[in-house]
Amino acid sequence: MDAMNREPGNGTQMVEDNDSNRADRTGRRDSLLLMAQMTLAGDAAPREVRVRNISEGGLMAELPLAVEIGAPITFDLRGIGPVAGRVAWSTQGRVGVAFDRPIDPKLVRKPVGGGTTTPDYAKPATGLRTRPFSY
Structure with missing residues (x-):
């Protein structure tokens, strides 16, 4: 079954999801909820968006505005850095x-902090009784 993508605007022009486009999207996608900085071509400043899934070839993000299919776009992804790509679809x-180059999506899941301190709530409890309670 071929999927159809609507271009932004009046919604009347359709772009067919042909086999060559589908081949680029067959990689495994990791579902996640990640905040990232996104910059559209022509924007002066990046905007914060939520990334909902990611693969080595691309991602899906929540974006409250319509963008042109094929528009250049850059994401600053935690653990990876800036990644350029093009808008494949917009709804x-x-x-x-679709990224211009493949990435390792596992890198966005790795902690980026130094990890030198563990918060108290995450530390194991100490001073626990080792003998069972007697009633």
Whole structure:
């Protein structure tokens, strides 16, 4: 079954999801909720968006505005850095992006902090009784 993508604007022009486009999207996608900085071509400053899934070839993000299919776009991804790509599809509230180069999606899940301190709530309890309670 071929999927159809609507271009932004009046919604009348359709772009067919042909086999060559589909081949680029067959990689495994990791579902996640990640905040990232996104910059559209022509924007002066990046905007914060939520990334909903990611693969080595692209991602899907929540974006509350319509963008042109094929528009250049850059994401600053935690653990990876800036990654350039193009808008593959756009629908109300979401955008799909095809990266210009493959990435390792596992890197965005790795902690980026130094990890030198563990918060108290995450430390194991100390001073626990080792003998069973007697009633």
